Amino acid sequence: MDDHHGETPSVELRSVTKRFGDFVAVNDLSLELERGEFFTLLGPSGCGKTTTLRMIAGFEQPTEGHIRIEGEEVAGMPPHKRPTNTVFQSYALFPHLSVEANVAFGLKRKKIAKDEIAERVKAELERVGLAAEANRRPSQLSGGMQQRVALARALVNLPKVLLLDEPLGALDLKLRKELQVELKRIQRDVGITFVYVTHDQEEALTMSDRIAVMNRGRVEQIAAPEQVYDRPATTFVAGFIGVSNLMPATVTGGQEVKLDEGTTISTSTDGFSQGDRCHAVVRPEKLRVETDGNGNGSAELPRVEGTVTSSLYLGTATQIAVDLGEGVRMTVLVPNADEAERQRLPGGGARVALSWEPEHMHLVRESPNGAPAGSTDGASAEDQSQKLETSQGG
Amino acid sequence: MSGGGTWRWLREHAVQIVAVLVVLYMLIPIAVIFGFSFNDPAGRYNFTWVGFTLEHWSNAFGIPELNEALVTSLKLAVLATLISTVIGTLMALALVRYDFFGRRAANFLIVIPMATPEVVMGSALLSFFLLIGSFSLGFQTLLIAHVMFCISFVVVVVRSRLIGFDRNLEEAAKDLGANSFETFRLVTLPLIMPGIFGAAMLAFALSIDDFVISNFNSGTTVTFPLYIFGAAQRGIPVEVNVIAMILFFFTCATMGFATWQQRRAEKLTSVRPEQEGGVGAGVPAGAPAAT
DSSP states (O other): OOOSSSOOOSEEEEEEEEEETTEEEEEEEEEEEOTTOEEEEEOSTTSSHHHHHHHHHTSSOOSEEEEEETTEEOTTOOGGGSSEEEEOTTOOOOTTSOHHHHHHHHHHHTTOOHHHHHHHHHHHHHHTTOGGGTTSOGGGSOHHHHHHHHHHHHHTTOOSEEEEESTTTTSOHHHHHHHHHHHHHHHHHHOOEEEEEESOHHHHHHHOSEEEEEETTEEEEEEOHHHHHHSOSBHHHHHHSSOOOEEEEEEEETTEEEETTSOEEEOOOTTOOTTOEEEEEOOGGGOEEEOGGGOOSOTTSOEEEEEEEEEEEOSSEEEEEEEEETTEEEEEEEEOOOHHHHHTSOOTTOEEEEEOOGGGOEEEBOOTTSSOTTOSSGGGHHHHHHHHHHHHHO | OOHHHHHHHHHHTHHHHHHHHHHHHHHHHHHHHHHHTTBOOSSSOOOSOOOBOSHHHHTTTOOHHHHHHHHHHHHHHHHHHHHHHHHHHHHHHHHHHOOOTTHHHHHHHTTHHHHSOHHHHHHHHHHHHHHHOOOOSSHHHHHHHHHHHHHHHHHHHHHHHHHTOOHHHHHHHHHTTOOHHHHIIIIIHHHHHHHHHHHHHHHHHHHHTOOHHHHHHOTTOOOHHHHHHHHHHHOOOHHHHHHHHHHHHHHHHHHHHHHHHHHHHHHHHHOOOOOOOOGGGGOOTTOOOOO
């Protein structure tokens, strides 16, 4: 054991692999979660995030590797012996028991004194604002209330780790936002490690202390939300979080890349060596559109040229798609702050230049696990506008 | 009302009218039995209406052989129900929950006793018992036969209840610290109970009125249906009608209770969080693809 100098991690996965027959659901995964951390596993369906959660809970056993909770090896241990509790996507409330009995279920299994159970259940129901519903059946509650009961039922046991499997997935948008805030508040309150599984990038960005972006059973990046958004590690992460503007490029020198379409830009190339292939990423809201008439950008700014293919009014912003040729397509988001300015935005067919501050550009590697979710081909244009909308919504 | 109006009324209520006729068709025999349980027949045969009397109702259990047959039938039905419900429930659990060699075959074979004609099954069982030789025909062979044909029905009913069962509920129980046995006792069993109860009701009803299979395997033991069949040769006493009606009302009451239980269970378990349209829920309608 080498982790004795630091604090023992709350949850530690070491080279965990899970196979179902020939299918590798989780591939050589290693994670270390700090105590009291809000940690999110983010990825598209089938990326292995739920399987990972189920292995921590004990519903699945890893084919290979170690899982430790506060230093204790739990691989092979059945779920009822683990210091974890789960909030299920379907809530899985016991329909034949009252709200109160649902919440008391775990404490009763631990043979805790009746008075203490009653007290803790009451306190927990008050925390989630359902003290008045104690004697009702789950089926008599709304979806949001059921979700709170599921949360109370898990939290009342004071688990070392709380596992949440897309707990807000079944709720409508407005309620989801409310509960995001509330979940975050409760998490800070109780100080328990939360492992949160979701495919919703906005939810992950809003709530997490750290995010692990998963793709095809592997982790592509583990970082804080700002880091994942501003400094994605791979093309997959860039595409999955927000809208990707990926420009293929080659590292040509110590502090220099050459975009395939011709422009040479000086930038930080840490982690790359000369001759490496990479993609340059600039987020849509960081790009500026310059038409011939208003070349107000200074000449030193990196700049590429292309043709506008579409312009979409999205309410808070206008989304302009620009084709740079060679199948590279960029999305620009211009805030609709000024109506007159909006009227002057270029329409389809116009030749424009796109420029950006050098610090807003970032180099990413080709994802080792296959194509990025939001690649720059035309087929995913709709995808991108959807994602853009979700990221705008907050 | 004019002629056209009558026709229109008939057309509009055709479904109801047919339904009423069908229900009448099914209920008339029972109504006749009920009516004739108040008859005061002149001779041995209770086939023609003579006069009203409450004598047979007030003296329902006045024929010792009939009472004995009824007690035998009830004992047989209760035992057969208990045994077949327990075995059938366990079989259903095995068939739904576990994958083992021969599971598919077992799933198919379990319906065979339901599809086999009773005459065939009764005679086959008789030759089986005679071949083995270690069973004397009587209550024990009746019990074995009844348990055998009841199990199939129990398995089918309980299995359908288990197939719709949300496995997350069991995972939730284990997640909250319940071991396998506690999970079964506290979550699985209460939730499939209406199905088990319905299956038991069905088994009881099948057992108490079985004639064909029982006739082959009863030896000298007389069950209620066998007594009635025997009595029919020399005139059925009115008490048979009375006891038949008592059984009928008893069965109706338990069926009503079972249905009520089932409804309640369904109401409790059917409500699920409403599904919303996943990720793209915030996309404004009609936002075209940017092409």
